[in-house]
Amino acid sequence: MTSILVADDHPLFRAALRAAAAAAVPEASIGEAANLGAALGRLEANPETDLVLLDLHMPDSRGLAGLAAVRAQFPGVAVLVVSGHDDGAVVRRVLDHGAAGFIPKSASPEQIAEAIRSVLACGAWVPPRLSAALAAAPSDPDDSALARRLRSLTGQQFRVLGLLAEGRLNKQIADALSIQERTVKAHVSAIFEKLGVRNRTQAGVLLRRLDLNAPRLEPAG
Secondary structure (H helix, E strand, O other), rough: OOOEHHHHHHHHHHHHHHHHHHHHHHOOOEEEEOOOHHHHHHHOOOOOOOEEEEOEEEEEOOHHHHHHHHHHHHOOOOEEEOOOOOOHHHHEEEEEEEOOOEEEEOHHHHHHHHOOOOOOOOOEEEEEEHHHHHOOOOOHHHHHHHHHHOOOHHHHHHHHHHHOOOOOOHHHHHHHHOOOHHHHHHHHHHHHHOOOOOOHHHHHHHHHHHOOOOOOOOOOO
């Protein structure tokens, strides 16, 4: 049975997404989450989930952070990002960071259902009206490199990175994740190597680039 998770903090829009998913795949099992933490918990409990409809902006997730977290911790789950922030540059970043498609919040129920069916059939989907804007927004090499580095992290390493970026000490991270402090140290070393950074401050700066309002580095060249 197809399993779909709807993650959005607005109850009415979450209900609309659920209805569109039910119309697209009548036999699907559809779960809901009102924030990123709940969504990750649902995925942990059901890692065989086929598709997540993921709001870009929830109380515990800003910008691309939620997408990066899902892609790092559950790489086998397809993600359709849902957002009202639908200019070409944002859609390009969403796709570069591993989403299978993008649904603007202005999309009709029929378009949402079309997007769901397309992605479940191993395709990709963006609304036709955004095709020209997307073509005019080429990938930023720095952002693409960041996406690849983040996807190289294991799920546990991404969780450690998130806590590290909050300023937590190794012992605090160990307590939060119920692991040994020496294990945290090993994860931190691996994170630094994979991200190409030398310290916690640099790692936090990279993670904050996932905020869509954060300044972006100019491509090298």
